[in-house]
Amino acid sequence: MIERSGYSIIIASLLLSAVSYLLHPVISAFFIAFALFTAYFFRDPERKIGEGVVSPADGKIDFIEGRRLEIFMSPFDCHINRAPWDGRVLSVKFIEGSTPPAFMRKKGVRTNEILIESQDGVFRVLQIAGMFARRLVSYVREGDVVKKGQKIGMIRFGSRVVLEIPEGFRFVRKVGEKVKAGETVALKDEGIQGSQPR
Secondary structure (H helix, E strand, C coil): CECCCHHHHHHHHHHHHHHHHCCCHHHHHHHHHHHHHHHHHCECCCCCCCCCEECCCCEEEEEEECCEEEEEECCCCCCEEECCCCEEEEEEEEECCECCCCCCCCCCECEEEEEEEECCEEEEEEEEECCCCCEEEECCCCCCEECCCCEEEEEECCEEEEEECCCCEEECCCCCCEECCCCEEEEECCCCCCCCCC
């Protein structure tokens, strides 16, 4: 399955390949290769959703501090982002900024902030643009009700995603671990009351 916005790029690449074949077969091959890479990049696989707070993105955890976890997404990771918990979208806010390489942790970068309110607190998901990630796409808007694991957006061509969890939860994954969107990354602390979405 391919994310819907990828189809237009794939079709355009194949059309350019057909046209350029008459002029130069090598250029035509480049467009075919790009269409294949686009199909791979925009892949949208089914996921089994974990029991706890789930990862909003595929990639490698490269920072954890307090209630903040950051995931570096390479161009070869699936770039569909998912809701970490059940709740209602409080706000979706785009913040303009710079676009440094995604592997660098910097302030003042181009960001899309999604706040999800639940009875357990507010979850903050940041879609952060990198040097090649010029497009931050949100599938949700203020007031939407989302389920844990639901698709909430996408970042195109390499990026970083941040998850901030409310008090009463603890991360169960470590820096250096690879995760997939929908996998458990945090659980409720023992003794903390409240309902966990199923």
